[in-house]
Amino acid sequence: MTNKEKIMAYIERYSPIAQSEMKSYGIPASITLAQGILESGMGYGRLAIEGNNHFGIKCHKEWNGKRIYHDDDEKGECFRVYKDSENSFRDHSLFLKDRSRYAFLFDIKTNQYKAWAKGLKKAGYATDPKYPDKLISLIERFDLTRFDEKIKMAKKPKQKSKIQTIHTVKKGDTLYSVSKKYNVTVDQIIELNKIQDQTIYLGQSLNIPNP
Numbered sequence: 001m002t003n004k005e006k007i008m009a010y011i012e013r014y015s016p017i018a019q020s021e022m023k024s025y026g027i028p029a030s031i032t033l034a035q036g037i038l039e040s041g042m043g044y045g046r047l048a049i050e051g052n053n054h055f056g057i058k059c060h061k062e063w064n065g066k067r068i069y070h071d072d073d074e075k076g077e078c079f080r081v082y083k084d085s086e087n088s089f090r091d092h093s094l095f096l097k098d099r100s101r102y103a104f105l106f107d108i109k110t111n112q113y114k115a116w117a118k119g120l121k122k123a124g125y126a127t128d129p130k131y132p133d134k135l136i137s138l139i140e141r142f143d144l145t146r147f148d149e150k151i152k153m154a155k156k157p158k159q160k161s162k163i164q165t166i167h168t169v170k171k172g173d174t175l176y177s178v179s180k181k182y183n184v185t186v187d188q189i190i191e192l193n194k195i196q197d198q199t200i201y202l203g204q205s206l207n208i209p210n211p
Helices: 003-025 029-039 046-051 085-097 100-107 113-122 131-141 175-181 186-193
Strands: 067-070 077-080 163-168 205-209
Touching: 003 029, 003 085, 029 085, 029 113, 029 131, 046 067, 046 077, 085 100, 100 113, 113 131, 175 186, 186 205
Parallel strands: none
Antiparallel strands: 067 077, 163 205
């Protein structure tokens, strides 16, 4: 499998999660995917395979979960281990959202991926001076901004109930008079209420259809 194929497979697998995180936390899905591809070695890096860690997030003092040790900026650094990839994506969102040094990023619109990429470097997410360029390159080469479009949930048209109201038969009511009152036909009332012999009786509850 070529690197391009690995990246495309990564995008296909994780783009729904990235979009879900964007919806919940406002981080562009394109940025999340580009970071995931880069930090996880397209999903084939040791941290991703052994620790489900897709974003190279280190333990830090508040981490109480499982750990894996890996050489990064220094030898044998501590990295977080997650039970699955989804937890890694969620922790990435929380990592950015809960730290004051990344707060300014959330003032940037989700369609401004270049500003986000540069902002991550400025806030100290990575030490590599070319980090923003690498993210931007991935986003543009694989058209990751298509995942930044707001997920529009198709609104299902509200189905009108066949029944408009309930009419209680009063003295003097006939099928004809009831039909005229609610602007429906006698046949509609008969069909909806399964009336036989066109007979109604005092106190009967009639379902009245929508006109």
